[in-house]
Amino acid sequence: MARAYSQDLRERVIGASEAGLPARHAARRFGVGLATAIVWVRRARETGERTARPQGQPRHCKLDPHGAYLQGLIDAECDITLTEMQAKGGI
Secondary structure (H helix, E strand, C coil), rough: CCCCCCHHHHHHHHHHHCCCHHHHHHHHHCCCCCCHHHHHHHHHHHHHHCCCCCCCCCCCCCCHHEEEEEEEEHHCCCCCHHHHHHHHCCC
């Protein structure tokens, strides 16, 4: 997975564009992709957002929907094993 560019680089590209340099020229000057610079400048102009957005999808645990049931089993019998949980069914 690729890492986000530094915030300093984003600020320099956006700042150069705000100073009158076209985003295409700012991309070339600072060594970032053309589309990347255009997106940064457009987003800064339209929304004022200058920081990187989170990458990827949020992680979800497959057991989250069953959390209350599993916690109930554990509360009823604190030393229950996984095999015993499977034998009780429900999952």
